[in-house]
Amino acid sequence: MSYLQDKVRVNPAKELRHMNRLEVRNISKSFGGVQAVADFSLELKHKDIVGIIGPNGAGKTTAFNLISGVYKIDTGNIILEEKDITGFEQHEITRAGIARTFQNIRLFQGLDVIENVMTAADPYTNYNIFETISRLGRRKKQEAENMEKSMHYLDIVGLKDLAHEKPGSLPYGLQRKLEIARALATNPRVLLLDEPAAGLNPSEVRDFIELVKRLHKDFDISILIIEHRMEVIMELCRWIYVLNFGKLLASGTPSDIQNNKEVTEAYIGEEDEQCLL
Amino acid sequence: MSIQQLINGISLGSVYALIAVGFALIFNILKFSNFSHGGVMVVTAYTGYLSAIGLKNFISSTPLFVITVAVAALAGGLVALIVERVAFRRLRINKSPVIYYFVSSITMGMLLENLVTVFASSNFYSYPFTLGSQVVHLGRFTVATSDLFMLTFSAISLLLLIWVLYKTRMGVAIRALSFDVNTSSLMGMDVNFVIMATFVASGILGGISGVFLGINYTLYPQLGKMITKGFIASVIGGLGNITGAVIGAILLGVTEVFFIGLVGSGITPVFLFFIMLAFLLIRPQGIAGKIVQEKA
Amino acid sequence: MDLFVSVITFTCITLIGVMGVFVVTGLTGLFSFGQASFMAVGAYVSGVLGAKYNLPFPVAIAAALLFGLAAGLIVGLPTIKLRRDYISLVTFGFGEAIIAILNNSASLTGGATGLSGIPQLTSLWLVLLSAAACIFIVANFKYSKFGRQCLALRSDELAARSMGINVNRIKLTAFLLAAVMTSYAGVLYGYYTTYVEPGMFNWTVSAEWIIIVFFGGINSLTGAIISALALASLPEVLRFASEWRIVIYCVIVLLIINFRPTGIFGEYELFARQGSSKSGKGA
Numbered sequence: 001m002s003y004l005q006d007k008v009r010v011n012p013a014k015e016l017r018h019m020n021r022l023e024v025r026n027i028s029k030s031f032g033g034v035q036a037v038a039d040f041s042l043e044l045k046h047k048d049i050v051g052i053i054g055p056n057g058a059g060k061t062t063a064f065n066l067i068s069g070v071y072k073i074d075t076g077n078i079i080l081e082e083k084d085i086t087g088f089e090q091h092e093i094t095r096a097g098i099a100r101t102f103q104n105i106r107l108f109q110g111l112d113v114i115e116n117v118m119t120a121a122d123p124y125t126n127y128n129i130f131e132t133i134s135r136l137g138r139r140k141k142q143e144a145e146n147m148e149k150s151m152h153y154l155d156i157v158g159l160k161d162l163a164h165e166k167p168g169s170l171p172y173g174l175q176r177k178l179e180i181a182r183a184l185a186t187n188p189r190v191l192l193l194d195e196p197a198a199g200l201n202p203s204e205v206r207d208f209i210e211l212v213k214r215l216h217k218d219f220d221i222s223i224l225i226i227e228h229r230m231e232v233i234m235e236l237c238r239w240i241y242v243l244n245f246g247k248l249l250a251s252g253t254p255s256d257i258q259n260n261k262e263v264t265e266a267y268i269g270e271e272d273e274q275c276l277l
Numbered sequence: 278m279s280i281q282q283l284i285n286g287i288s289l290g291s292v293y294a295l296i297a298v299g300f301a302l303i304f305n306i307l308k309f310s311n312f313s314h315g316g317v318m319v320v321t322a323y324t325g326y327l328s329a330i331g332l333k334n335f336i337s338s339t340p341l342f343v344i345t346v347a348v349a350a351l352a353g354g355l356v357a358l359i360v361e362r363v364a365f366r367r368l369r370i371n372k373s374p375v376i377y378y379f380v381s382s383i384t385m386g387m388l389l390e391n392l393v394t395v396f397a398s399s400n401f402y403s404y405p406f407t408l409g410s411q412v413v414h415l416g417r418f419t420v421a422t423s424d425l426f427m428l429t430f431s432a433i434s435l436l437l438l439i440w441v442l443y444k445t446r447m448g449v450a451i452r453a454l455s456f457d458v459n460t461s462s463l464m465g466m467d468v469n470f471v472i473m474a475t476f477v478a479s480g481i482l483g484g485i486s487g488v489f490l491g492i493n494y495t496l497y498p499q500l501g502k503m504i505t506k507g508f509i510a511s512v513i514g515g516l517g518n519i520t521g522a523v524i525g526a527i528l529l530g531v532t533e534v535f536f537i538g539l540v541g542s543g544i545t546p547v548f549l550f551f552i553m554l555a556f557l558l559i560r561p562q563g564i565a566g567k568i569v570q571e572k573a
Numbered sequence: 574m575d576l577f578v579s580v581i582t583f584t585c586i587t588l589i590g591v592m593g594v595f596v597v598t599g600l601t602g603l604f605s606f607g608q609a610s611f612m613a614v615g616a617y618v619s620g621v622l623g624a625k626y627n628l629p630f631p632v633a634i635a636a637a638l639l640f641g642l643a644a645g646l647i648v649g650l651p652t653i654k655l656r657r658d659y660i661s662l663v664t665f666g667f668g669e670a671i672i673a674i675l676n677n678s679a680s681l682t683g684g685a686t687g688l689s690g691i692p693q694l695t696s697l698w699l700v701l702l703s704a705a706a707c708i709f710i711v712a713n714f715k716y717s718k719f720g721r722q723c724l725a726l727r728s729d730e731l732a733a734r735s736m737g738i739n740v741n742r743i744k745l746t747a748f749l750l751a752a753v754m755t756s757y758a759g760v761l762y763g764y765y766t767t768y769v770e771p772g773m774f775n776w777t778v779s780a781e782w783i784i785i786v787f788f789g790g791i792n793s794l795t796g797a798i799i800s801a802l803a804l805a806s807l808p809e810v811l812r813f814a815s816e817w818r819i820v821i822y823c824v825i826v827l828l829i830i831n832f833r834p835t836g837i838f839g840e841y842e843l844f845a846r847q848g849s850s851k852s853g854k855g856a
Contacts, residue, residue, distance in 0.1 A: 068735060094737035106732035110724040110792065119725045120736040122718035129746060132717045133710040139717065146718075186737050310658045367831045375657070379604060380787050381830050383780055388823035395817060502776075505669075508662055516658065546673040550666040557659055558651055 019082060021046050021222045022098070022190050027066050027076030036062040037246045039076075044190060048222045049212070051233040053257075054243035055267055060226045061103055063243070064192050067224075068100050069093040081189065095123060097189035101179040101196055103226075107167040113178055114163040117150040120185035153181040156218075157211065173204040177211070184215070190222050191215075197229045205229060212236055234258070242266070281418050282534050288424035290530025291431035292489045296507030297514070297522035298435060299482035302475055304517045305455040309378040310508060313364060314483055315501030316389025317356050321480075322487035322496055323393055325349035326402055333405045345404065346430065346488050353484020354477040360385055361476040366469075386501060394498040402496040404488075427489045434485055435523060438478065442519075451475050455517070509553050515563030524564055578697055580806050582765055585704035587782070587805035589758040591797055592711045593751035594782045599791040600720055601747040602727030604661040606779050607648070607668030611752045613774035614644045615759025617675060617682055620769055624690040625681075634760050641756025644671075645749040653744040668776050675771040687770030688763075695765035703761060707754055708798060714750065715794055723747055781819075784826050790836020795843040800836075 022044035029037045037059040044050050052060050065071045067078055069090040077086045085096050099120075108116050125146060131137035154160045157177040167175060176196055183191060193212075197205050209232055215221060227233050233240060234254045242249040242257060244266045250257060257263055296314070303311040325345040333341060364385040368377050412419045442448035450471045453461045462468045490503050507522075510529045514521025532552065536545040590612060597605050618640045619633035628636075648667045652660050676685045683689070714720050722743045726733040734740050763769045785804050789796030807818065829836060 070731065070735070090731075090734035091737050091739050094735060100735055102732065102735075106729050108725040108728040108732065110728045111721060115721055115724075119718075119721045119733075119738070122722055123737040123739065125718055127718075129714075129719065129750070132719055133713050133750075135713055143717070182736065310661070363831075364827060368834075371834065373830075373834055376602065376604070376791075377830055377834055379661070380783065381827065384784060384823045384826045384830070387777070387780060387784075388820060388827070391819040391823065395820060505662065505665060509666075512659065512662060543677045544673055546666075547670040550670040553666060554651055554663060557655055557663065561655065561659070 018046075020044060020079075021048065021081055022067075022224070023077075023079040024063075024067060025077045025079065027063070027078070028074045029062060029066055029071055030074060035246050037066065037243075040243070040246070040248055041076075042224075042241050042251075044222045044224060046222065047216065047220065049216060049236050049238055050222075050224050051237035051240040052224065052226045052243060053228070053230075053233055053240060054249070057245075058243040059246035060243055061194055062246075064100060064194055064224075064226065067093075068098055068192060091123070094186055094188075097187075098192065099183035099186045099188035099190070100192035101176070101183055101194055103194040103198065105172075105175050105179060107175060107178060107182070109166070109168055112164050112166055113159060113170070114147070114150055114154065116167060116178060117153050117182050117185045118146050120182045121146050121150060121187075124187065150181075150185060153184050154178075156184070156214075157181045172199050173201075173207075176200070176208075180211070180215075184219070188221060190224065193223060193225045193227075195226055195228065197227060197232050205232065208232070209235055282538055283531060284418060284420055285424065286531030286534035287527055288420070288428050288530070289493075289534060290510075290527035291428045292486055292493065293503075293506050293510050293530050294523045294526035295431050295434060295482050295486035295489070296503060297510035297526045298438065298519055299479040299486065300504070300507045300511050301514075301517055301519050301522040302451075302479045302482075304511065305519075306451065306458070306472060306475055307365070307369075307378065309375050309382070310516075311479075312379070312382040312504060313360050313385035313389065314382075314479065314507065315504030316386035317353055317360065317480055317483040318487035318490065318503065319393050319498060319501040320356050320389050320487075321349040321353040321484035322491040322500060323397060323402075324352040325484075325488045326404060326491065326496055329405050341405070342426065346485055349484040349488045350481045351484070353480035353482070353487065355480070356389075357476040357480025357483065358473060360480075361473055369472075386504070390498050390501050397498065400497070404492055404496070423492050427492070430485060430489070434482060438482070439519075441478070447471070447474055451478075509549070511563075512553070513556055513563055515565040518563065518565040521563055521565030581697060582695065582700050582761075584802060584805040585700040586758050586762050586765075587785075588704045588798065588801040589707045589761070590755055590778075591782050591785050591801040592707045593755040593758075594779075594786050595791075595794060595797045596711055596714060596723075596747050596754075597751040598783060599786055599794075599797065600715060600723040600727065601744055602657075602723075603653070603744060603748065604657060604783075605652075605664040605748070605751075606661045606776055606783075607664035607666075607671075608751065608755050608782060609774045609776065609778035610664075610668040610671040611641050611644060611755040612759035612762065612778070613671055613675065613769075613771065615641050615756030616763035616769045616774070617688065617759075618756075619760040620688050620691045620763040621681060623692055623694075623764065624688060630692075630694050630764070633764075634757070637756050637760045638753050641753045641759075642749060644756075645752025646745075649745050649748040649752070653741050653748065664779075665776055668774075668779065672771045672775060683770075685771060687768055689768040691763050691767045691769070693764060693767050695761050700761055700765075703757065707757075708794075710750075710754070712794060714747075719743065719746060777819075781822070784822055787836060788826055788829060790838040790840070792840050793836060793838040793842060795841060796836055796838025799838070 020043045024040065024042045026039050026041050027037060028039055040063055052063065054060055066073050069088055073086060077084055080096055080098065085093055088096065108119060111119060125142040127138040127142050131139045151160060151163065154163055157180055159174060159177055159181060162170065167178060170178065197208055200208060212223065216223065225233065225236065237254060239251065240254060240257045241251045242263050249266055250260050250263050300311060300314055325348050328348040329341055329345045332344065336344065364381045365378060368381060413422055413425055442452060450466055454468065454471050458468060490500050494500065506529060510526035511522045513528060514525030533545060533549060536548045590608060593608055597603050615637040619637040622628040622633040622636055648664060652663050655663060675682050678684065722738050726738060726740050726743060730740055785800050786797050788804065789800030
């Protein structure tokens with residue numbers, strides 16, 4: 001729907017299919033003496049699904065925080081559809097087309113479910129403060145449009161009937177879905193999912209995998225996933241990056257990674273001859 | 278800026294330091310700015326006054342001063358305990374968001390201040406001991422005796438506090454609590470007790486500073502407004518940092534004396550405001566503080 | 574009858590000030606401790622123009638609103654970038670600075686002895702209409718994208734930024750709206766009492782407004798309104814115990830914070846709109 005067009009949007013021409021949607025070039029970040037991420041690069045193509053895995057503390061969420069602007073990058077660049085967005089403010093990055101969810105769910109507790117989604121779409125409506133306080137002008141129309149669109153996103157994730165509940169009263173799995181609906185409302189080109197399956201039981205995980213497949217089919221969106229649940233990564237991703245101690249350990253297709261000894265060692269440790277049975 | 282002014286500024290700063298440190302102690306463990314501290318100061322200042330009035334016919338000036346301070350300090354500890362129980366205990370139990378601590382502390386402060394107004398009216402009172410008019414000569418410079426006393430008392434109190442924080446078990450407990458309340462309690466610490474102890478320490482410091490402020494500015498119910506000086510000092514020094522609070526306080530005292538000399542006491546608050554604003558914009562973490570990055 | 578008019582007038586003026594606090598502190602979570610100083614700006618700017626230069630009422634009002642906006646910008650621009658604790662300090666300091674400036678500019682403002690001779694042009698109708706208009710404005714603000722974004726950033730600023738919300742711009746908008754409204758309240762005040770002095774606008778006034786909002790519940794506009802109506806008229810009702818008034822306030826607030834932290838009204842809204850919160854527990 002046209003009213004949700006963003007002015008900061010990078011050019012939406014069809015030729016973009018061939019280039020990388022997102023390029024992360026050699027980003028590094030240290031906190032005091034700790035090098036959280038060192039020289040990390042990745043490529044995300046048009047309508048791609050890519051995974052980032054690694055042991056705890058490997059720097060995965062830090063990488064997301066660097067891409068989405070929560071932390072300032074020490075060195076390196078982020079290129080979104082050929083436009084350098086390095087150093088942009090968080091909200092500018094989102095408006096340029098990168099949305100995310102959070103490892104520890106961060107929903108807006110003071111608002112109900114539908115409002116959480118509407119708020120993400122609010123920056124794109126353009127009625128001003130005078131129209132607001134006087135109730136004249138574009139306010140009514142744009143509010144109605146926002147409501148309709150937000151209900152649509154809730155419907156996609158299956159939360160339409162819970163639109164007026166408070167986020168805190170939803171079960172964990174549904175809260176995660178709400179975060180996704182909210183992120184979608186920003187009309188993103190790239191979606192960062194930070195451990196979206198954490199805390200979900202096996203049937204919820206299956207449900208989630210199907211949801212991502214549907215999103216991938218219906219929207220022009222590239223997805224980057226951090227996960228520990230291997231079934232999610234292996235089934236959804238075309239390509240996987242493995243981080244360890246802030247550095248890239250390996251990258252490749254799911255089967256490459258499954259057979260990569262270094263990756264196994266990083267997660268589990270070295271094989272002990274005596275344990276082989 | 279003359280040396281004389283510098284000395285006055287440092288004395289003033291030492292009083293502010295007591296306020297700032299009392300403030301910083303609470304900020305450290307409960308992570309909020311305790312505005313009720315001002316109310317505690319006023320109540321204890323008046324308590325000291327009452328005891329001084331009661332005893333003035335029996336004891337001469339200088340010991341009277343010491344006793345007044347001691348009484349005020351004890352009163353401070355007691356009032357602080359009551360404040361913790363009434364204003365903050367339940368918030369901790371309910372795990373209320375920080376904003377409620379704020380409102381509770383402001384309300385408590387207003388309550389104490391207005392209780393004093395009700396019982397003591399808005400008149401100005403002075404302590405019945407005559408320290409203020411005597412001066413001591415150090416070479417070419419004059420220092421008011423009261424200033425000298427305050428400087429000494431403040432220094433001693435702060436040194437005592439540092440000793441407690443770093444050399445006693447209670448001190449270690451307080452410092453542990455300032456890092457992580459939950460973990461401390463999981464490690465078996467009686468969190469309530471340690472928090473009460475911190476409030477008592479803060480209250481004692483508040484009591485002492487209350488008397489000193491009363492000496493400097495005479496006693497009136499709005500004396501509690503001085504809490505903002507302590508807050509400013511804490512902010513300049515780095516919120517929660519004890520040494521920073523002291524340094525910030527001294528700087529504040531010296532700057533204030535300087536401006537009073539320059540433009541008079543009427544318009545000085547305006548200058549101090551702009552300096553503080555500039556500080557907050559240029560170095561928000563204060564002199565000794567660290568910027569804590571929020572994690573996503 | 575006179576007493577009746579006076580109580581209603583002061584109540585309505587307080588209500589407008591409380592609306593300002595509701596927007597800034599309730600919706601946006603900024604702890605502004607110096608709202609009353611905007612009232613001072615409005616009262617003095619319009620008062621001086623009316624008393625000393627005999628300018629017509631509408632001109633004085635317009636000037637007061639403009640100065641209120643300017644003051645809001647001066648305080649607001651640096652403030653919104655600071656962390657929560659600092660906001661209360663800076664706004665408090667600003668309030669003190671304004672009072673100091675007013676006290677020390679006797680030639681223009683009458684200094685500590687105050688400014689008198691302001692024409693009494695605030696009628697009962699004006700005050701009632703103004704209060705109703707401000708309620709209308711704030712309600713519309715709350716049930717709009719502005720209100721939503723304010724609540725979002727109050728709830729989780731980092732997440733709000735990540736959802737594309739320009740947090741600084743929204744905070745400033747809320748702050749300026751409150752500043753302008755409160756300045757207007759100052760105009761009404763000055764042109765009713767015909768005399769103003771700096772001491773009328775100190776931090777205790779700001780604190781009282783904050784207490785009123787918390788009493789009603791920071792999440793409830795209806796609560797803030799009813800709370801203002803009840804507590805503002807209390808001084809007259811409790812005239813015999815005026816000394817104790819603030820003590821009673823404080824005790825009530827402490828009770829509420831301890832036992833019903835969401836305020837008496839919680840999340841209740843008289844006219845809950847579609848697409849907005851119904852009753853329930855919130856932050």
